[in-house]
Amino acid sequence: MPVTGDVKAVDASQPGDSQVQVYAVAPRDGATPNEVVDGFLESMTSDDSDFRTTRKYLTKEASSNWKPGANTTVLAKAPNRSDRPFHDDDRGATEVTYTLTGEKVATVDEQNAYQPLAPTDYSRTLHLVRQNGPDGKEWRIDVVPDGLVLGQSDFKRLYRSVNKFYFATGRSEAQSTLVADPVYIRNRTDPATGMDTVTQAVRSLLRGPTDWLRPVVKSRFPAGTGLRTGVTSLSPDDRNVLKVPLNKKADGTGQRTCRMMASQVLFTLRDLTSARVEQVELERSDGSALCVLGADQAEEYAADRSSGAPDSQYFVDGKGHVQRIPGSTRGSGEPEPVLGPFGSGSLRVSAVGVARDEQTAAALSQHEDALYVSSIAVDGQLPVPSVTSKAAKTKDRLTAPSWDGRGDLWVADRDPGNSRLLRLAGGTGKPQEVTVPSLDGSRIKALRLSSDGVRIALLLTQGDHTTLKIGRIERHGPQGKEQVSVVDLRQAAPQLADVTAMSWSGGSRLVVVGKEQGGVQQVRYVQADGSTPSSGVLPGVNQVLAIAAADDEQLPLMADTFGDGIVKLLPGDNWQTVLKEGSALVYPG
Template identity: 70%
Template sequence: MRTTALLGCCVIVLAGCGSMPVTGDVKAVDASQPGDSQVQVYAVAPREGAAPSEIVDGFLESMTSDDPGFRTTRKYLSADAAQTWQPSEGTTVLTQAPNRSGPLLQDEENQETETAYTLTGEKVAAVDAQSSYQPLAPTDYSQILHLVREKGADGKQEWRIDIVPDGLVLGQSDFKRLYRSVNKYYYASGQANGQSTLVADPVYVRNRTDPVSRMDTATQTVRTLLEGPTNWLRPVVDSRFPTGTALRKGVVALAPDDQNVLKVPLNRKADKASRAACRMMAAQVLFTLRDLTSARVEQVELEGGRGRLCALDADEAAEFSSDSGSGGPDSQYFIDAKGKVQRISGTTEDNGTPEVVLGPLGTGAVAMGSLGVARDELRAAAVSADGQNLYVAPLNADGELAAPVVTSKAKKTADRLSPPSWDDRGDLWIADRDPAGPRLLRLVKGEGEPQEVRVPGLNGGHVKELRMSADGVRIALLVTEDGHTTLKIGRVERRGSQAAPEISVEDLRQAAPQLTDVTAISWSGRSRLVVVGKEAGGVQQVRYVQADGSTPSSGASGVLPGVNQVQAVAAADDELLPLMAETESDGIVRLSPGDNWQTVLEEGTSLVYPG
C-alpha cells in the first residue's frame, strides 16, 4: 500500500521539467510509474514524530530509490537493524508493490512501545546474491515488519523497524526501472579441438549507480563477470580469469576513452594469467560489455598489479566466438507439400526463391514431416511424415537415403519422434515420445548408436519437443505433464570419457511460468528464446523470454506483434535475421526487425534455421 509516498521520497522525472506548484493539496504518488525507466526516486528521511504506518511506507518507498549505501533508507530502522540489514542479499519481485496491513494486535501493556505490520503480495521472481534471476509460479508473499519506539539522538522517542528481512522487496515496475539484464560470458567446458565457445550467463545489474557498491552499470557488469558464473551455469562453463581476480580497490567507474578503448585495472591475481589466457579474458570482457549502450568498447586493455597485461580489439575477439556454423548468413530450410526439403538462401535480401536441396532429402522417395539442419549446413536430419523414422543425409551431395538411425515403436504419429535439433559440437538430439518408453536421445556427430540422455528432473512428465542452444550447454524442453505443456531449460552436463560419455540434463528450470500451455519454441541468439503459448484462460501469443526466464528489457512484456494460429517458430543465432513462423491459415510468415509480419510461402511446413 503506497499511501505516503511523498513522505518517504522525492520523485524527479528526468524526461522533462516543469514548474513546482506551491499551493494545493498533497497527493500520494507512486515512486515508480510503470514503463518509465527515467523516473528516479530520491529517498527522504522519516519526519519527526512519524506514525508507525508512515515509517513502514517510507521504508518501502526508500527501497525503490538510488539512495547511496541505503544510508537514508536505514534511518527507518532501529540502530541495531540499520547495522545488520543486508540489502544486497537478494531481491524479491512481486507483481505489484507490497501491500501493508496492520497494525497487528499487540499486548495492551506494550502497544505504546511496539507494533507490527504485515507485507503481502504475489511473488513472481527472486534475484539472488549473485544477481541471478529465477522466475516463479505466482505464490503468496507475506512478511512481518516489527517496530519499536527508540530514543533518537535528540532524546525523543521515535518509531523504527527493528525486525526486517535482508534483501529488497520490489514490485515488477520498480524492478524493471531499477535493473537491467546483461549477459556475462564464459567458455563452455570440456571442448575438444581448441574450440572456445562463449556461453551467455544472464544477470541483473542496476540501471544507474549501485547504492551498495557505488559502481556504475559497466563496472557492476565487469565485477559480476570477475566473480564467476552463476551457480546454475557453473558446472558447465569456465572462466579464464585466475581465481581471486577482482577490480583494483576503489574502482567504481569504467568508461572507454575517445578511441573507444576501455582500460580495466585488476588486482595482482590477474598477473598469473598467461598471454593466451589474458586474451581470452579480454574477450570475455568485450562480449560482456557489447550490449551496454553506455560503453561503446572497441578494444579492451587489461591491467594487472604490474601494469598492462594484454589488449584485444573487437575484430580479434571474433576468434573466441567461433562455432560450427557455415561462416555465411544462415539459410532457411523447410519441407514442401510433397515432403521434400527445400532451401531459401541466406544471401538473398528479398523473400528468396526456394530450391530443392541436393541429396536424398530433396529427391528421395520418403516424405518427411520435420527437419533439423546441422549448423555447418552440410547435413540435415529429417523425421518421416509418419513420425516413425529419423534419417540423416548430406545436403551437398547426391546419393541414396541411408537406413534410419532411430525408429520409434509408438502406435500414434503424435507419440513418435519429435523434430530433431543439432548442437554446436555437431551432435544430433531428438526425443522419442512413445508413452511406453519415452526417451531423450543423442547421436554423436549424427551417426552411430543413439545414446539415451538422463533427465532426472522430469518428475513424471515427458519431452514433447526440444531445441539445443547455440552454445551446446543448454537445452530448451517442452515438457507435458498433467495435461499441460510448459517450457523448461536444462543444463547439459557431460561426464565420463570420450569413449564412454555420460550425458545428462540437470537442474530443470521453469522458463515461462506465466504460460500454462506452450506449443512452440526456438532459440533466438545466445540467451533468448521465442515462445508461442497461452496464459491460463488467455489467447495465443508469441513472446521473447530470456534464458533465465525473465522478460527482455527491450519491451514491457516481450510480446511480439499479433499473428494468428502459430504452429511453429524459427529464429536464428543472428538476432538481425527475420523471425519465421508457420501458421495454420497464412502459411509461412516472417517478421523482420522494425517491420510487420509478411507471408513468405503459402505452403510449407517445418521451416528451420540451422541448429
C-alpha cells in the same frame, strides 16, 4: 531543474522509464509508525547509494545487520502493509508489528540470478520500537528480513538483464565457446560511488558464474581476481577502449589466457553501453598492460560462428522434400531443393533439422517413425534410419530433430512404452540415451538445443498442459565415451499455461508461442532464466504451429501458420507472407 513549462506528474513505479530518478527521503521528526514503514518501502525503490538513507528507518543495530543484497523478492504489485499495526499489550505503545503481503512472482539471489515462480502468497513482518533519538522519542524498525521486496514495475525500472560470459567446459582450446549467463544488476546513477552498470557487470563477471550454470562453464580469470583496490568506476575512453585494472591475482597470466579473459569482458559489455566497446585492455596491479583484445578478435569465441555465411532457412514443401531459402536474402529469396535424398527421391519427410555448418541434415519420415541423416551439400543415396520408433500413434513417435553447437544431433522418442531422449555424437553412429532425472512424469513434446551446447529447451506435456523448461547438459567421462545427462530443469515461461512452440533466438533468449490461463495465443520473447524483457511481446499472428529464430537476432523471425503458410517478421516490421505452401521451417540448429 526546469523553471518554466507545464507541471507533469510522474509515477515512480512506471515501468521502462530509465530517465526517472527516485530519491530516498529520510524519516521526518516525529514520524508515525505508518510513515516509517511506508518510507522504508518507498526508499527501497530509490537510487539510494548503498541504501544509506533507507537504513535511517532502522535502529542502529538493525541497520548494521541488514543485508539488502542478500536477495530481492519480486511481487506482482508493490507490497501491501497491514492498515493497523499489532500492538504488544504488555508493552503498550513502545512496540508495534506490521505485516507485509503480496503475490510473489520471482526472486533474485545474492549472485543476481533470476528465478521465476508460479504466483504464491508472500507474507513478512516488520517490528518497530520507540527509542530515544536526538530530538526525543522516534519510531524505528528493529526487526527486518534481509533483502529487498519490490513490485514488478519497480523491479523493471531499477534492474536490467545482463549476459555475462564464460567458457563451456569439456572442449579443446581451439573449440572454446562462450556461454551467456544471464543476471540482473541494479541501475546505479549515483555519481559519488560511480557504481555504474559497466562496473557492476565486470564485478559480477569476476565473481564467477551463477550456481545453475557453474557445473558446465569456467572462467579464464584466475580465482580471486578482482578490480584493483580503489577502482570504483569503469568507462570507455573517447576511442571506445576500456581499461580494466586488475589485482595481483591476474599478474602472471599468459597471453592466450589473458585474451580469453578479455573476450569475456567484451562479450559481457556488448549491449551495455551506447557506444560499443571496441577494445579491452587488461592491466596488472602495477598499471602495466597485461593484454589487449579488439571486439573483432573476440568473435572467434562466439557460439554461433559455425557458419561463415548468414543462416539459410529450410522447410518441407508440399511434396515432402526439403528446400532452402538462401541466407543472404533474409527470407525473401527463391527456394531451391537441397542436394541429396532429402531434396528429391521417394522419401517424403515431415520435419528437418539442419546442422549448424549447413552440410548435413536430419529428417523425419512422413509418419515420424524414422530419422534419417544425410548430406545436403552433395548428392547421395538414402541411408538406413539412424533412429526408429515403434509407437502405434504418430503423435507418440519422434520429435523434430535439433543440432547443438558441438555438432551432435538430438531427438526424443515419445513412445509411452519406451520414452527416451537420444543423442548422436557428430550426427552419426549408435544413438546414446540421455538421462533426464527430473521429468517427474512429464513427456517430451519438442526440443531445441542452444548454440553453446550446454542448454536444452524442452516442451514438456503433463495432463492437458504443455510447459517450457530449460535443462543443463552435463557430460562426464573421456571425450568419445562421455555419459550425458540433462539436469536441473527450470521453468522458462511460468506465465504461460500452455506453450505450443519455441526456438532459441540468440545466446540466452527464446521466442515462444503460448497462452496465459484463459488468454489468447501470443508470440513473445523470454530469457533463458525465465524473465520477460520489457519489449517481449511481439505483433500477433494467426494460429502459429511452429516458430523459428536464428542465432543472429537481426535475421527475420519465421513462423509456420495454419491458413497463411510461412510468414516472417523483421525487426521493426509487421508479419509478411513468405510462402503459401510449405511447413516445418527451421534455421540451422
